[in-house]
Amino acid sequence: MTQGERPSEQNSTEAQRALEKETQLSFTGWQQEVSRGLEFGLEAAESIRDRTISTFSRGELPHYAGINTFLKAPYIEDVRKVGEYDVAIVGVPHDSGTTYRPGTRFGPQGIRRISALYTPYNFELGVDLREQITLCDVGDVFTIPGNNEKSFDQISKGIAHIFGSGAFPIILGGDHSIGFPTVRGVCRHLGDKKVGIIHFDRHVDTQETDLDERMHTCPWFHATNIKNAPAKNLVQLGIGGWQVPRAGVKVCRDRATNILTVTDITEMGLDTAVEFALERALDGTDCVYISFDIDCIDAGFVPGTGWPEPGGLLPREALYLLGKIVQKAPVCGLEVVEVSPPYDVSDMTALMATRVICDTMAHLVISGQLPRKEKPAYIHPEATPEVISEWQ
Ligand SMILES: [Mn+2]
Numbered sequence: 001m002t003q004g005e006r007p008s009e010q011n012s013t014e015a016q017r018a019l020e021k022e023t024q025l026s027f028t029g030w031q032q033e034v035s036r037g038l039e040f041g042l043e044a045a046e047s048i049r050d051r052t053i054s055t056f057s058r059g060e061l062p063h064y065a066g067i068n069t070f071l072k073a074p075y076i077e078d079v080r081k082v083g084e085y086d087v088a089i090v091g092v093p094h095d096s097g098t099t100y101r102p103g104t105r106f107g108p109q110g111i112r113r114i115s116a117l118y119t120p121y122n123f124e125l126g127v128d129l130r131e132q133i134t135l136c137d138v139g140d141v142f143t144i145p146g147n148n149e150k151s152f153d154q155i156s157k158g159i160a161h162i163f164g165s166g167a168f169p170i171i172l173g174g175d176h177s178i179g180f181p182t183v184r185g186v187c188r189h190l191g192d193k194k195v196g197i198i199h200f201d202r203h204v205d206t207q208e209t210d211l212d213e214r215m216h217t218c219p220w221f222h223a224t225n226i227k228n229a230p231a232k233n234l235v236q237l238g239i240g241g242w243q244v245p246r247a248g249v250k251v252c253r254d255r256a257t258n259i260l261t262v263t264d265i266t267e268m269g270l271d272t273a274v275e276f277a278l279e280r281a282l283d284g285t286d287c288v289y290i291s292f293d294i295d296c297i298d299a300g301f302v303p304g305t306g307w308p309e310p311g312g313l314l315p316r317e318a319l320y321l322l323g324k325i326v327q328k329a330p331v332c333g334l335e336v337v338e339v340s341p342p343y344d345v346s347d348m349t350a351l352m353a354t355r356v357i358c359d360t361m362a363h364l365v366i367s368g369q370l371p372r373k374e375k376p377a378y379i380h381p382e383a384t385p386e387v388i389s390e391w392q
Contacts, residue, residue, distance in 0.1 A: 014124055021126025029120075029130035033059040060119065060130075068112045069137035070172070070357075071120060071129070076136045083165030086133040086371045087361060090162060090171055091140035094151050095340075097177025097216040101306045103340035108140055108172040110304075110341030110350040117351070118358060127362040133371050135361075138162065143174075148214055152181035159185025160383055163333065166375040168364065170357055173337030175306060176205055179219030179291050182335050186289060187228040191380030195332060196233030196281030197223065198325060200318065201293040202241055202309040204248040206257065216306065216338075219291075221251055231255035233285050235277045237321065238262055238296040241309040262313055270317060274324040286378040287332035292322070292356050294338050294349055302352055304344025315352060319359055326363035332378065334360050 034052045041054030057065040060072060069075050070089040082088045091108025098104065120130035129135060141158040143151040159182050162169045171182055179199075186195060199205070199220065210217040224231035234257040252259060258280040265273040281288050297318050299308035313321075325331075336353045344350055364370040 018123050018126060022123075024126070025121070025128045026131045029128070033130070063116050066116065068109075068116055070112050070115050071118060071135060072116065073135040073137045076138045079138050079161065082136065082138055082162055082167045084134075085136040085167050087135045088162050088165075088167040088169055089135065089137040089357075090158065090169060092143065092155055092171055092174035092178045092182070093140050094143040094155070094174045094178055096146050096148050096151065097175045097214070097218075098306050099210055099215050099217060101340055101343055103342035104173055104175045104306060104338055105143075105145070106341040107174055107337070107339040107350075107353075110339055110344065110347065111172050111336070111353045111357075112137070114347040114350045115354045118354060122358070122362050125362045125366060127365050129358070129361055129365070132365050133361065136167070148177055152177075152184075152214075155181035156185040156188065159333075160188040164189040164379065164381070164383060166372065166379065168370060168372070169333045170360070171333070171335035172353070173335060173339065175216040176201075176219055176291075176293055176337045177214060177216040178337060179205065179335065180214065180222040182291075182333070183219075183223040183229055183289060184226060186333055187226045188383045188385065189380050190228045190286075190378060191382075191384070193228065193286040193378040193380070194233070194284060195229050196235065196283070196285040196288045197229060197291060198235045198237065198277055198281050198288055198329075199291045199293070200237050200296040200313075200322070201291075202238055202243065202295050202312050203293070203307065204236060204239055204244055204252050204259070205293075206251040206255075207245055207248040208251070210245070217245060217248065220257070224255060224257075230284075231257055233281050233283060234258065235281045236260070237265065237273065237277060238313050238318070241311055243307050243309050262311060265313070265317070265321070270320050271324070274321055274328070277321070277325055278328055282329060286330070287376070288325070288329040289332055290322070290325070290334045290360070292334065292336045294336060294353055294356075297352060302349040304340050304342075304349030305338045306340055307338075315355075319355065322356060323359055323363045326360050327367045330376065330378075331360070331364065331369065332376070
């Protein structure tokens with residue numbers, strides 16, 4: 001039984017509860033979408049009996065039509081208006097931090113494209129995003145190909161702008177090198193508050209440099225140098241296999257990050273793993289940032305990624321962990337990284353990323369974190385340009 005349900009529902013099936021939950025949802029967002037479609041897209045030809053259909057596709061339907069923003073959310077060309085929305089999707093098409101298979105610069109496009117397959121409603125969760133929150137797509141950060149450091153500066157500035165506006169940032173990577181500048185962007189608006197990072201991955205990503213640069217194997221070394229993001233609050237879920245650099249393992253040991261392998265998670269059970277993650281990430285912090293590397297899931301389900309590794313989490317294990325964490329923690333942002341469409345098969349990796357994002361939004365709604373009535377107290381109105389301190 002999940003939180004907040006009435007005892008009389010104890011013996012019902014999830015499906016029965018889902019049928020009931022759907023009756024609680026409005027159709028207001030859908031009706032507004034239809035009206036807008038008929039106004040901007042013109043009424044349909046006379047032979048069309050369903051008069052909610054317009055001549056030009058202007059909303060969810062048909063799923064194969066339209067301009068591919070994420071979930072066909074409005075594209076916000078003027079990013080100064082991002083704070084008018086509950087959630088902002090932003091692409092970070094950067095793959096210059098990749099050390100093996102490139103292609104994650106096409107990740108945002110790939111995720112947006114397959115997101116057109118989804119409706120805004122989830123059956124079991126009883127959430128309809130169109131009815132319950134406002135979502136926008138601000139497009140992509142202007143990254144500089146071949147230059148990690150300049151791209152990092154662009155990414156931090158962009159993420160700080162969105163985070164400071166009060167819109168919940170959801171970042172479409174990009175390789176995992178972006179984890180450092182995204183967290184740095186969040187930290188610019190934290191003042192003296194602190195963030196715990198919950199990191200889903202097969203790889204530790206904690207070494208200082210790789211191939212002489214700050215590559216996608218390095219984000220957490222640098223993010224946890226920021227005083228607002230202590231290493232003791234870094235939780236790393238799903239780590240293991242033959243691609244974990246020993247230099248990174250030493251850093252995890254030295255900084256006492258909190259690692260669970262796939263075996264740890266399955267042996268202790270998913271709920272205990274969630275408790276472990278929350279306890280460590282929230283110890284002395286004010287919010288949690290989720291960094292979801294799609295390769296935390298077994299390579300058989302996510303072929304379109306930079307460093308696929310067999311033996312990872314099953315999709316429903318990963319989605320369960322994510323859902324429980326989001327329901328129980330004050331989440332300040334989400335990034336989904338390492339989706340590489342050129343290596344993908346039938347969009348399945350990009351679809352998994354879409355699922356992670358939509359589930360996160362739904363659990364934010366269920367837990368009352370979205371829509372926001374006001375900006376969370378951990379968002380400081382003024383940006384601090386540099387908050388980096390030396391690792392002690
Ligand atoms: Mn990884």
